[in-house]
Amino acid sequence: MTYAWHDHTAELELHVESETEEGVYRDSLAAFGELVGGDESGEAVRMPVEVAAADRAALLVAWLEELVYLADARALEPERVTDLAVSDGELRATVEGRVAAPRPLVKAVTYHGAEFHHDGSRWHARVVLDV
Amino acid sequence: MSELRRVDDTLWEIPASARPDMRVPARVFADVDLIEAIASDSSLEQLQNVATLPGIVGAALAMPDIHQGYGFPVGGVAATELPDGVVSPGGVGYDINCGVRLLAAPFSDQELGARREGLVHEISRAVPAGAGKEVRGRGPDLDEVLRHGSSAVGAEADVELTESRGCLTGADPGAVSARAKERGRGQLGTMGSGNHFVEVQRVDRLLDAGAAAAYGLAEGQVTILIHSGSRGLGHQVCTDYVKRMDAAMRRYAIELPDRQLACAPASSTEGREYLAAMAAAANFAWANRQAIADAVRAAIERVVGKGARRATRQVYDVAHNVAKVETYGGREVIVHRKGATRAFPAGSDEIPSAYRDVGQPVFIPGSMGTASYVLAGEPGSLERSFGTTCHGAGRLLSRTAARRQIAGSDLRRQLEAKGIVVRCPSPKGLAEEAPFAYKDVERVVEVVERAGLARRVARLVPLGVVKG
Numbered sequence: 364m365t366y367a368w369h370d371h372t373a374e375l376e377l378h379v380e381s382e383t384e385e386g387v388y389r390d391s392l393a394a395f396g397e398l399v400g401g402d403e404s405g406e407a408v409r410m411p412v413e414v415a416a417a418d419r420a421a422l423l424v425a426w427l428e429e430l431v432y433l434a435d436a437r438a439l440e441p442e443r444v445t446d447l448a449v450s451d452g453e454l455r456a457t458v459e460g461r462v463a464a465p466r467p468l469v470k471a472v473t474y475h476g477a478e479f480h481h482d483g484s485r486w487h488a489r490v491v492l493d494v
Numbered sequence: 495m496s497e498l499r500r501v502d503d504t505l506w507e508i509p510a511s512a513r514p515d516m517r518v519p520a521r522v523f524a525d526v527d528l529i530e531a532i533a534s535d536s537s538l539e540q541l542q543n544v545a546t547l548p549g550i551v552g553a554a555l556a557m558p559d560i561h562q563g564y565g566f567p568v569g570g571v572a573a574t575e576l577p578d579g580v581v582s583p584g585g586v587g588y589d590i591n592c593g594v595r596l597l598a599a600p601f602s603d604q605e606l607g608a609r610r611e612g613l614v615h616e617i618s619r620a621v622p623a624g625a626g627k628e629v630r631g632r633g634p635d636l637d638e639v640l641r642h643g644s645s646a647v648g649a650e651a652d653v654e655l656t657e658s659r660g661c662l663t664g665a666d667p668g669a670v671s672a673r674a675k676e677r678g679r680g681q682l683g684t685m686g687s688g689n690h691f692v693e694v695q696r697v698d699r700l701l702d703a704g705a706a707a708a709y710g711l712a713e714g715q716v717t718i719l720i721h722s723g724s725r726g727l728g729h730q731v732c733t734d735y736v737k738r739m740d741a742a743m744r745r746y747a748i749e750l751p752d753r754q755l756a757c758a759p760a761s762s763t764e765g766r767e768y769l770a771a772m773a774a775a776a777n778f779a780w781a782n783r784q785a786i787a788d789a790v791r792a793a794i795e796r797v798v799g800k801g802a803r804r805a806t807r808q809v810y811d812v813a814h815n816v817a818k819v820e821t822y823g824g825r826e827v828i829v830h831r832k833g834a835t836r837a838f839p840a841g842s843d844e845i846p847s848a849y850r851d852v853g854q855p856v857f858i859p860g861s862m863g864t865a866s867y868v869l870a871g872e873p874g875s876l877e878r879s880f881g882t883t884c885h886g887a888g889r890l891l892s893r894t895a896a897r898r899q900i901a902g903s904d905l906r907r908q909l910e911a912k913g914i915v916v917r918c919p920s921p922k923g924l925a926e927e928a929p930f931a932y933k934d935v936e937r938v939v940e941v942v943e944r945a946g947l948a949r950r951v952a953r954l955v956p957l958g959v960v961k962g
Contacts, residue, residue: 368894372537372563372891373561373568425737435624435677435726435729466923467624467686468923472733473584493587493589494687494688
């Protein structure tokens with residue numbers, strides 16, 4: 364697991380580091396799941412997700428926004444992602460998790476300081492969540 | 495921040511010349527100690543970024559409870575001139591019309607006596623943090639709520655004592671996405687998490703007896719402060735329009751130092767539709783606090799007895815994340831208030847007639863374990879801050895820093911030792927909201943009083959708190 368929560372006065376700032384571009388999306392889901400989940404009960408479900416954006420940072424924001432929406436509207440506590448495919452500003456995946464009682468903590472995902480880049484050896488991403 | 499200079503006792507300024515992209519100065523209301531804390535994070539840089547918005551007039555302003563946010567700082571105020579000044583969804587924030595409502599109970603702390611714990615417990619049962627499956631699908635017609643706000647669910651007496659009568663004009667449910675409506679459906683009457691709460695309090699001290707009498711407050715009286723917003727519906731409206739404006743800015747030749755400030759001219763299609771959707775979300779938030787207030791009243795009746803529900807009076811309800819069209823010096827502007835409260839003085843037509851001689855009530859929550867304040871708007875707000883004052887104590891420490899300093903279980907014990915009943919499902923969430931994570935509310939309200947933005951009317955102390 365290569366994500367970390369960094370200090371931010373009021374919000375939550377997520378930093379992710381991964382060998383692959385796809386890994387950033389997997390780890391950001393794990394981070395989000397840790398924030399809102401924890402309920403072992405609930406029906407296991409699989410939900411398909413499709414998002415698109417103009418650039419990598421915006422695509423990461425869109426991906427996390429989708430998880431916020433699924434938690435809020437469908438009570439999904441995400442656990443893992445399968446069938447993940449990322450190309451040309453589009454992401455397709457299946458989110459697996461449980462329909463339970465996710466903690467209503469994350470309001471939204473912001474563009475503030477959003478980053479997603481490769482430093483020559485690894486992928487790095489940063490995003491601030493409004494909580 | 496070398497360009498920061500002191501203007502007077504409570505005002506600091508970074509001149510517009512500090513950066514080539516600033517259109518107006520950045521001004522902060524603070525004292526020496528508060529400005530030191532404010533300068534320790536990115537708040538001032540974020541305020542300078544706000545000063546770059548096309549159409550901004552006067553100054554980018556910050557209240558003494560300012561702290562670093564995303565795009566706009568929390569505690570920030572920006573007025574953009576109509577028709578072509580911009581509107582920025584990030585200048586309102588995701589929790590559109592997050593705000594506070596104060597109820598005054600018909601009994602004192604002494605009369606409540608040993609039933610205090612039972613009351614806090616009943617409120618925790620009556621006001622869920624998030625919508626459970628059992629809540630979804632019930633409630634009034636959502637489009638009616640989006641159009642009419644408080645009056646769709648509340649009695650006229652409450653509507654009259656709500657900012658803007660609990661309804662922004664121009665609300666259009668058609669400008670609200672299906673996804674936003676899906677998130678909001680079933681969330682009326684839910685508190686949310688984070689810093690949202692319902693707090694049972696005692697009026698500790700009256701500082702302006704005349705205004706307190708007008709507001710129906712007496713020493714020793716029990717009050718209930720409700721802090722919540724537009725829940726998932728408002729969050730999704732902001733998400734939708736930030737994305738849309740981010741994509742549209744190039745078309746309007748707008749360049750900004752922070753993508754989260756995404757904006758469009760208020761007169762543009764994007765601007766007009768955002769304002770219609772934001773108004774709808776603001777109306778949802780007022781209806782939400784109305785539904786919470788009704789649930790609290792029912793809880794009071796269950797604990798205290800018949801008649802207590804009807805006798806629990808609403809003092810007022812104020813928004814602290816909203817954009818409103820107002821007029822200053824003959825200019826029609828959109829005032830963005832993000833973590834800031836309207837504070838109109840005595841005589842304003844916008845104030846309920848019962849309060850018109852004393853000024854608009856403003857509620858400043860402290861933090862768990864510390865006092866909250868009732869203020870009244872003062873004329874200086876119209877002259878200096880686009881009719882605005884602060885909204886809270888203002889965060890000082892990050893959530894992780896707060897958790898590093900105390901465990902939720904220890905904090906609960908400390909609060910209970912002070913006689914404060916605590917109901918919070920998450921020890922982690924409780925620790926994140928520890929009183930020391932916030933600035934000193936006494937100092938914040940003292941600054942706005944010295945600055946002439948609002949004056950202190952009453953000090954409220956906590957008896958019990960329910961957190962999401």
